Amino acid sequence: MEETLLEFFKRTGRPHRLEEVFRRLGIPKAEAKAYLKALVRKGLLEKKGSLYYLPNRVQGPIQIHRDGYGFVRLGEKDLFIPPGYTGEAWPGDVVEARVMPPGRDGRPWGVVERVLRRARERLVGTLDFRRGYAVLIPDEPGLPELKLHPEGLHGLKRGSRIVVQVHYERRPYGEFLEYLGEGDSPETETEAVIAKYGLRAEFPEEVLKEAEAIPLAIPEAELRRREDFRALRVFTIDGVDAKDFDDAIHIEVLPDGYRIGVHIADVSHYVKEGSPLDQEAFLRGTSVYLPGRVLPMFPERLSNGVCSLVPGEDRLVLSVLFHLDKDLKVKRVRFVEGVIRSVARLTYTEVEAFAEGFGLPEEHAFLAEDLRHFLHLTQRLRQRRLEEGALDFSFPEVKVEVGEGGELHLIPQQEPKARSLIEELMLLANRAVAEHLVKKGLPGLFRVHEEPLEEAYGRLRTALQRLGYTLPEEVEGKALQRVLLEAKGHPEEPVVANLVLRSLRLARYAAENLGHFGLAMAHYLHFTSPIRRYPDLVVHRVLKALLRRTLTPAKKARWLETFPQVAEHASEMERKAEAAERELTKYYMAKWAELHVGERFSGRVTGVASFGAFVSLPNGVEGLVRLEALGPFTYSEEALALLGPKGARIRLGDPMEVVIAGANPRLRQIDLLPYREEAPKKAKAGTGPRRAKAGSARARRR
Incomplete structure (x- = not known):
């Protein structure tokens, strides 16, 4: 009978009172009420006042911010998940969330009810020991530390890079699979990336045997046909x-x-x-x-x-x-x-x-x-x-x-x-x-x-409008191509192309x-x-x-x-x-940046945010100039720029002279500082050329 009731609600597609249910289905009122209560208890129906209705649930991958809130990606419109309501989900997991009525801000929000598919079966990270327990500190930011089963860890030192199998139980734990090496050497980092994405580095023996058995010569009969x-x-x-x-x-x-x-x-x-x-x-x-x-x-x-x-x-x-x-x-x-x-x-x-x-x-x-x-x-x-x-x-x-x-x-x-x-x-x-x-x-x-989703195309139209480019209301490939051609040769060309690409x-x-x-x-x-x-x-x-x-x-x-x-x-x-x-x-780019700390480069602004500006160098290396290094600038979403005193602004596509301040290859991060001219000083005899400085910011680097 419960399946019959659920099918009834799915077929009608609307809420029903108890009276409607037992009359339409021809069952006693008490029996109908008992079944409805059971379905509500199981979460298959919901009740508000005297109305019973199917719960509104959605499914999709979840992104979780470091502050605890998240978004379930749904294509047209993402569902906001407040802190404390992400359940047992980890970033990237495919989840099922219940859509709740709009709050004071008028936006619907959701509660993660269950994880449908885990984004990762294995984790790569650094081994640590705390209070008698072995733990893994994952390479991926935003993931929790994971207690490890001790088997296989004997002889490994703190700081070893390892791969573990994740067991998702009430209290998740990791099981040692593979030792990758120490530190962040290129060899270790390559193995870590291969393990992280579950790539297959070696061929099974039977595959190699089949390959070796293939003759190099082509039979004459095959050539003739x-x-x-x-x-x-x-x-x-x-x-x-x-x-x-x-x-x-x-x-x-x-x-x-x-x-x-x-x-x-x-x-x-x-x-x-x-x-x-x-x-x-x-x-x-x-x-x-x-x-x-x-x-x-x-x-x-x-x-x-x-x-x-x-x-x-x-x-x-x-x-x-x-x-x-x-x-x-x-x-x-x-x-x-x-x-x-x-x-x-x-x-x-x-x-x-x-x-x-x-x-x-x-x-x-x-x-x-x-x-x-x-x-x-x-x-x-x-x-x-x-x-x-x-x-x-x-x-x-x-x-x-x-x-x-x-x-x-x-x-x-x-x-x-x-x-x-x-x-x-x-x-x-x-x-x-x-x-x-x-x-x-x-x-x-x-x-x-x-073609692009309506919401993404709308965001693109707004962003391009701020840069002086217009698009029609309806999605049209030729219009997008026209904008790309109009931007060609201008400083903002890579920015326009990036905005269009991200909308697709x-x-x-x-x-x-x-x-x-x-x-x-x-x-x-x-x-x-x-x-x-x-x-x-x-x-x-x-x-x-x-x-x-x-x-x-x-x-x-x-x-x-x-x-x-x-x-x-x-x-x-x-x-x-x-x-x-x-x-x-990105790892190798950060390694390159490590070798060029203190050197000056001409770059171009490729992104602006509330925390600073991203600048790309001629060789493709991109780094972040943090807001505190730029001075009294604030981010304006409306202008798509960083606004400073006396009308100063930093926009997408602007040139910027920068100095490489530092790099962290493990985190794939490169820090840049704006280059500032120093007053010329009288050179001492016998002194050679010096590296570029970043003005008063040098003290902060120390």
Whole structure:
């Protein structure tokens, strides 16, 4: 009867009095009252006055502030959780909260009732001993200290970095899993980041054995059944230190346009669905490129060997062949299984130099004409994409290089034309495959990007208005692109781009084709990197099943059932990989800042808040100038600036001369001070140049 009552309330969708319930359901009044009281006691119904109603509950990840309050993230509008009402939740946990009636401020608030999913099963931190107990001090700020089970801790010193398994009971505790090292050395910090995000550093033995058993030679029968591209000038363009080449290209000039080939490593030929290699690749989801270390999705025999499109070797590919007319409209597309033999391995640096008017290295000079055509047509393709409403973000990427001796280099990636060449061709291929699968009604893993949520777009409009830029009331990709173009070349350009980017939803994988707002494409997926992205491998299998006519109803039904879970897992692993890469990069940036304490740099303000201003240096390093170091400034949300005396203000995009005051690599923090000129002093004989000072703030640094 309780289920019948609950279904009645769900069906009607409104509150009911006791009289309504027993009359509508035809049960005795006393019996109805007893059931209703039981449902209220269990929390499945609530009562206010004489009305019974379904409780309003929401689910989502919770963010908890250090002052004890939190917010349950709900997309359109977050739910405020006051201090003392977060229950047993930790930051990032997915919780269920009961929505309470609005308080005096008119806003609804919530109470966390239960934790649905924990954000972390393991914790990384520092070992400490207190009052006879071992405790873990987590690396992550905002997490509580955790008592540890003593097993496995014998011989470990206070200050050791360790990994523990968290047991969430009435009183959570940790169980020792792994010793990482001492202090915050690069090796220890890398292991800590890998453990924190649950990345897989080693391959199981059975996976390595399967990889080693794959023959390097391609059977003659396999070569004969494929389309042969080995006589064409097929080549690769990648980063200087890349080893896993998944894509190669070629171009033929025709009387009425071009024939372009985008050739992608046929990983699915070697990795069978459900095999140990496949299962391990699914768990990893993606290759992870950490500073100084790569965690590949496949063992090196595949990723850098038999699948990598290295020059001079026969390699199996899945190719997309385009016939473009002189206006670059696609006249015909073909999808084929092929074989290539790359004639050259070019780097982005070489191609960028060529685009700027320098020659190619002598051994690659024969590709000059092909590159001219590629550079010309891909710039036209890019321009057309932007005209259709695609968003163009040109954030400077910084690569961290760690030398064999531990020396540290932060290198801005500056090859826009070369990288754009490859990007446009990959976009072209990805879109073509997506359109083909949709047209044929086949299952797929799509790369989707929904338009911004209404609230986020409203905040963006307000913020841009303060900077002098306007947007229409309705979300429109072309309007966002117009603002990005208007800001180009102005000091606030990176700030405008950042504001727009933060207003957008995260791109993700989905079994349903929802379109891609950022690219202004109705159909899009990932196809071009199967060595390092699991969704691409899945798409290859679908396309090959179509080409070979082996897609049975049973296989299609199985894919339709499993693809949603594959998409969700791939999206999660992508986010973890990006977070790990970002965190370790920040660590190395703080290590770099440690080596340059006291030095002066020209920076630009990238953020303002009630506690200070964030300033980014030319090499991508970002630090905080605290409010007390700036002087009598106050934060104005309305002006999106820090306001000072006599009309002084610090705004987003403003230049600022700063001195590095200090850095804490463990916390990924860099402290900056505003540079202040000192009155010139008479130099003593024999004295050399001195480091820049930060005026009176120097005493505070001591």
